[in-house]
Amino acid sequence: MKTTQRPGWTPSRLREHREAHGLTLEAAGERLRQAASRHGLAVPAANFQTLWGHEQGTIFPGPHYRRAYCLLYQATEPELGFRPPLPSESQKAEIVISELPAPTDxxxxxxxxxxxxxxxxxxxxxxxxxxxxxxxxxxxxxxxxxxxxxxxxxxxxxxxxxxxxxxxxxxxxxxxxxxxxxxxxxxxxxxxxxxxxxxxxxxxxxxxxxxxxxxxxxxxxxxxxxxxxxxxxxxxxxxxxxxxxxxxxxxxxxxxxxxxxxxxxxxxxxxxxxxxxxxxxxxxxxxxxxxxxxxxxxxxxxxxxxxxxxxxxxxxxxxxxxxxxxxxxxxxxxxxxxxxxxxxx
Structure with a gap:
């Protein structure tokens, strides 16, 4: 299987995050489409073949796919293996939603x-x-x-x-x-x-x-x-x-x-x-x-x-x-x- 060359790209990270969330490829595609829809992103199909290609390194995700993945897995692009971090960029997403106060607070x-x-x-x-x-x-x-x-x-x-x-x-x-x-x-x-x-x-x-x-x-x-x-x-x-x-x-x-x-x-x-x-x-x-x-x-x-x-x-x-x-x-x-x-x- 031919792997697309992209500096710093580690495709296996996507699979690791998907499995950590307990999602099948089909379920991840459905969740990805939902995340994209909420934010007005264009994620055509997001079927299991496309996601499989992303995880295997044969298809590099486009800009909207990458943004939708980050939203789905609540992670940064470097964490998902799309690219290396910038010198001043944190490897770990620091916005922890669960720690924010409830609306009634x-x-x-x-x-x-x-x-x-x-x-x-x-x-x-x-x-x-x-x-x-x-x-x-x-x-x-x-x-x-x-x-x-x-x-x-x-x-x-x-x-x-x-x-x-x-x-x-x-x-x-x-x-x-x-x-x-x-x-x-x-x-x-x-x-x-x-x-x-x-x-x-x-x-x-x-x-x-x-x-x-x-x-x-x-x-x-x-x-x-x-x-x-x-x-x-x-x-x-x-x-x-x-x-x-x-x-x-x-x-x-x-x-x-x-x-x-x-x-x-x-x-x-x-x-x-x-x-x-x-x-x-x-x-x-x-x-x-x-x-x-x-x-x-x-x-x-x-x-x-x-x-x-x-x-x-x-x-x-x-x-x-x-x-x-x-x-x-x-x-x-x-x-x-x-x-x-x-x-x-």
Whole structure:
């Protein structure tokens, strides 16, 4: 039997976890589909042949399969043998759901806040510095938003920009922030893609172009303006808003960001920038998995595209850098959501 080669992959770990849970392949497939359904993940079939291939090392599980496995077995990717741990990543999942207080316990909200604080700290490169640092203040705002949804907290709205390269996981991390804070979530592609494609066609271009001067100079500025104007509509009525977009040029332009901060300050709005850092191999896997037409040029010219990415640094205006190399931050976000569901159910 041919085994797929993947650095650090130990397929037998999946079988060990399945057997430790007392599951047959068929039962594990059913549980896997249930976990995927709860979290909106695409896990086609999840039949015993596919799971057998995962355990035998002939099929490497795709991103959604890996996330569903982590949720099913309440374990991290390194624990399940999908990859080696990152240098700063714990081998052992530290969110122990059974130890959290029951919903009737008056400490429930504090326990949930602690889970959120720990998750935010773990996904931030270099951790969170104490005091009035941008990282600590943003984390406090996230926790404050959780408390507001349960009575109390600051009514001051906040604008959060979540940027990163294509396939870095910025949209998933934005959804995670929105889930736990209740802040409005706006994704650039969802908001503007159909208009952008029609505009490119009307200008004689390719509807899926995202790299030529036609898109960069004629279309992209309007795309981002639509995104920002929609954000202002929310913020002007006191609704905190999370924006998910690459923001590569914007967050690298300190003058642009200073103007944004000044406008927000004049309106009594806080502003924070989050950069989602990821490795090129993981980004390519995510891009291939989502199979979006707008990514065709990137995949066809991957080496050329990847050489222009600065994956080891963050834009100068970023308040927090989230470490999503090998999908570590998104995996932790999934487990945090699951923990909060258990607390509140």
């Amino acid at each position: 008056p400490a429930t909200d504090n326990a949930a806040a602690q889970v959120i604080e720990e998750a935010f700290t773990k996904v931030s490169v270099g951790g969170i510095e104490l005091g009035d640092t941008p990282q600590a203040l943003l984390r406090a705002r996230v926790v404050d938003a959780w408390r507001r949804r349960h009575g109390g907290g600051s009514p001051k709205p906040i604008l959060v920009l979540v940027g990163g390269y294509a396939g870095s996981g910025k949209t998933e991390f934005s959804r995670f922030l929105s889930d736990i804070t209740g802040w409005a979530f706006l994704d650039k592609d969802s908001l503007t893609r159909f208009i952008v494609e029609r505009l490119l066609i009307s200008l004689g271009g390719d509807p899926h172009d995202r790299h030529t001067d036609l898109y960069l100079k004629e279309v992209r500025p309007l795309e981002y303006r639509c995104l920002m104007e929609t954000a202002w509509d929310n913020l002007n009525v006191g609704t905190s808003t999370i924006l998910s977009a690459p923001f590569i040029a914007e967050l690298n332009d300190e003058a642009w960001f200073a103007r944004l901060e000044n406008r927000c300050a004049a309106k009594g709005i806080d502003v924070a920038a989050i950069w989602v850092r990821c490795d090129t191999d993981s980004m390519r896997e995510y891009i291939e998995f989502r199979a979006a037409a707008r990514d065709a040029w990137k995949l066809s010219n991957w080496d050329q595209y990847a050489t222009g990415l600065k994956v080891e640094t963050s834009p100068p205006t970023a308040h927090v850098t989230v470490d999503n190399r090998l999908g570590a931050a998104i995996s932790l976000a999934d487990q945090t959501r699951e923990a909060l569901k258990r607390i509140l159910s």
